[in-house]
Amino acid sequence: MLEGDISGPLALIGYGLAAIGPGVGIGILAGNAVQAMARQPEAAGMVRTTMFLGIAFTEALALIGFVLFFIAGG
Amino acid sequence: MGELVAFECSTATDVVCKPPTVNELFELPTVFTIGDFEVTRQILYFFLAVLVVWAILYFGLRKASAVPGKFQLIVEELVGFVRDGIARDIIGPEGAKYLPYLLSIFLFILVGNFFEITPFVNYPITSRMAIPAMLAVLTYVIFVFVGFRKNGFHYLTGIVWPKSVPLALRPVVGLIEFFSIFLIRPLTLAVRLFANLVAGHVMLSLLLVTGFTYLLVEPFEFTFNPLWGILWFLLGIAIFLFEMVVAFLQAYIFTLLSAVYIDSSLHPEH
Numbered sequence: 158m159l160e161g162d163i164s165g166p167l168a169l170i171g172y173g174l175a176a177i178g179p180g181v182g183i184g185i186l187a188g189n190a191v192q193a194m195a196r197q198p199e200a201a202g203m204v205r206t207t208m209f210l211g212i213a214f215t216e217a218l219a220l221i222g223f224v225l226f227f228i229a230g231g
Numbered sequence: 232m233g234e235l236v237a238f239e240c241s242t243a244t245d246v247v248c249k250p251p252t253v254n255e256l257f258e259l260p261t262v263f264t265i266g267d268f269e270v271t272r273q274i275l276y277f278f279l280a281v282l283v284v285w286a287i288l289y290f291g292l293r294k295a296s297a298v299p300g301k302f303q304l305i306v307e308e309l310v311g312f313v314r315d316g317i318a319r320d321i322i323g324p325e326g327a328k329y330l331p332y333l334l335s336i337f338l339f340i341l342v343g344n345f346f347e348i349t350p351f352v353n354y355p356i357t358s359r360m361a362i363p364a365m366l367a368v369l370t371y372v373i374f375v376f377v378g379f380r381k382n383g384f385h386y387l388t389g390i391v392w393p394k395s396v397p398l399a400l401r402p403v404v405g406l407i408e409f410f411s412i413f414l415i416r417p418l419t420l421a422v423r424l425f426a427n428l429v430a431g432h433v434m435l436s437l438l439l440v441t442g443f444t445y446l447l448v449e450p451f452e453f454t455f456n457p458l459w460g461i462l463w464f465l466l467g468i469a470i471f472l473f474e475m476v477v478a479f480l481q482a483y484i485f486t487l488l489s490a491v492y493i494d495s496s497l498h499p500e501h
Binding site for chain 1: 316320418419423426480483484487488
């Protein structure tokens with residue numbers, strides 16, 4: 158059952174690769190944000206806003222991969 | 232496999248019906264036509280979203296009293312959230328000028344996103360690229376316009392020839408900054424919203440339709456069993472709750488980034 162050629166658009170693998178970097182990045186970012194909030198709970202609001210901003214910028218690469226998936230795999 | 236798709240397809244052939252492509256989830260049939268203009272359900276939902284936003288603001292603040300009722304309290308909370316949490320925190324005192332725009336896009340995206348999990352609507356209008364793209368273009372026009380009006384031509388020269396960077400690096404940094412500000416910013420702004428809602432809609436459709444299909448299956452050994460349907464449904468409900476968070480978060484992030492971009496045009500030095 159598992160024999161045979163693997164088929165499907167290569168763009169799928171491309172998107173998977175594009176998601177690695179942002180995945181690691183967002184993990185580090187959120188982890189450090191939690192640490193900052195735990196150490197200084199009074200700054201939690203500011204840290205949270207900055208965290209969302211950071212996540213939004215880090216996500217950009219995965220989003221470009223997502224678009225390329227639609228363009229190349231379309 | 233015949234049982235799984237029996238209520239739609241002929242089981243006479245041994246070919247199980249070809250599953251629909253993702254596009255079929257997002258291309259709804261035409262309801263009626265006006266001339267050459269085909270009105271689909273999405274367009275009706277679009278106008279419904281506009282109407283809902285208008286109704287929220289109108290009925291929430293029509294008879295604004297010093298002791299707010301429940302509904303007025305919620306609306307005031309939303310307006311205050313955008314005014315204090317986004318406009319004032321990010322842009323500063325000048326932020327009040329941009330509050331009407333930020334509040335409009337926030338509420339519109341919020342309502343559009345919540346259509347995804349509204350019963351009988353179940354379709355996020357922001358999952359069609361046209362709407363996020365148009366909103367991103369609006370933000371783009373505003374922040375570029377504000378940048379040029381506030382700083383004159385120095386807005387552009389400050390980006391492509393940043394004074395705070397060592398001379399040798401200026402062309403490289405300038406080029407990266409130019410592309411990131413004028414190309415990547417509007418693109419990612421639109422795609423972030425679009426991608427999140429597409430992913431959510433596909434996930435919900437897959438889980439709930441699979442659950443529904445399994446519930447209709449005639450029990451056959453272990454693999455075709457209505458019990459699996461319950462499992463899929465529970466997973467679907469978990470994702471349903473998760474999508475509520477996503478719907479709010481994406482509206483928040485879109486508005487937050489719009490504010491950040493406008494702020495970076497107003498105060499380009501930091």
